[in-house]
Amino acid sequence: MRSALPPEEPNKPSGEGAEDAQPAASAAKGAEKDRENSTDKGAEKHTGNGGEATAEATAEATAEASGGGPGGEPSAADPAGGEEEQSGRRRLARSLWPPKVSRAQLTVALLLFVLGLGLAIQVASNSESSALRGARQEDLVRILDELDDRTQRLEDEKQRLDDQRTELENSSDQAEEARKQTIEKERQLGVLAGTVAAQGPGITLTVTDARGAVEADMLLDAIQELRAAGAEAIQINDVRVVASTYLEDAEGGVRVDGRKVASPYRFKVIGKPKDLEPALNIPGGVVQTLEKEQATVAVAQAEKIVVDALRRANRPDYARSSS
Incomplete structure (x- = not known):
């Protein structure tokens, strides 16, 4: 009779293989135990140095153990660091543009704009009011003399x-x-x-406009300057200038009270010659303005000027003398 053999243990190594497997397993266990001991020793060492070990050191050790770079930063092979850097740049760009302005900032900006505009207007007005600042000394003296003469005329009247x-x-x-x-x-x-002729000392003003650039407002400025200087009678070509005279531009010349006059424009002016001529030659005055338009201007004083252009006296429709 055959006796039954006992069952074999399926995972139990036998012979030389079993002997080789047992040292390998014990070596693995020893390595794991050594790693745990080294970690515990490192923690104890940091703790023993006056308690200066911090959570940052623990995190650094953990990062080194997990294969990261020093300082807990991701290694070059890890793309997570680049993605975080790009995300930070995008957040910075979104915070800068479009700009976010508060209501207080808008109010301050508006106030500063209004203040700057006011200062600019003030500077411009000061520049216009000081047009004579760059005039020569002799020109300023002449202007003061004209003012004194005008004051004297009023006192005489x-x-x-x-x-x-x-x-x-x-x-x-x-x-x-x-x-x-x-x-x-x-x-x-x-x-x-202008209903009677007049004669007396004065000047003649001749304006020759070869280019046709002289306009009605330039001649009107000349009339105003002459009146301000004390002109008592004015005649342009064959038209008498009075208080109601008006000028307008016309083709090939200027219309004075509806009558066309052309170049050369001849002014006959009765008044004090020493007052009339300087009034036309002041810096930036009538003569300089006309010469800028390339017109030729000639002023001559005379002891006798005859103003013989007459105007018809119109009887008023409603006004009557009260005396």
Whole structure:
């Protein structure tokens, strides 16, 4: 009879293979135990140095153990660091653009803009008001002389009117004296109104415009300067200039009170020559303005100027004398 053999253990090594497997297993266990001991020793060493070990050192050790770079930073082979850097740049760009402005910032910007605009306007107005700042000394002296002469003329007119009043009050025949003064006043008003001819010292102003660049407003400026300098009678070519005179541009010339005059424009002006000529030659005045348009300007003084262009006296429709 055959006896039954006992069953074999399936995973139990036998012979030389079993002997070789047992040392390998014990070696693996020893390595794992050594690694645990080294970790515990490192922790104890950091703890023993005055308690200076921190969570950062522990994290660094963990990162080194897991294969990361020093300092816990990702290694070059790890793409997570590059992605985080790009994400940070995108967040920075989004925070800078588009700009986010608060209501307070807008209010301050608006106030600064208004302040700057006001300063610019103030500087421009100061520059315009100081047009004579760059004038020569002799020009400034001449302008002051003109102002003094104008003031003297007004004082003389005031004195003359005071004398007339005194004569009327002291005259034995007040009616006759009033009649004489009325005739004299009529003559003066006739000269101003252009209904009578006039003669006296003054100047002639000739403007030759070969290019046709002289406009009506330039001639009007000349008339205003002459009036301000004391001109008593003005005539342009064959048209008498009075208080109601108007000028407008026309083809090939200028219309004065509806009558066309062409170059050369000849002004006959009665007044004090020493006042009239400097008024035209002030810096930036009539002569310089016309010469900028390449017009030829000539001013000549004369002891006798005849203004003989007349205007018809128009009777007012509604106004009547109250005397």
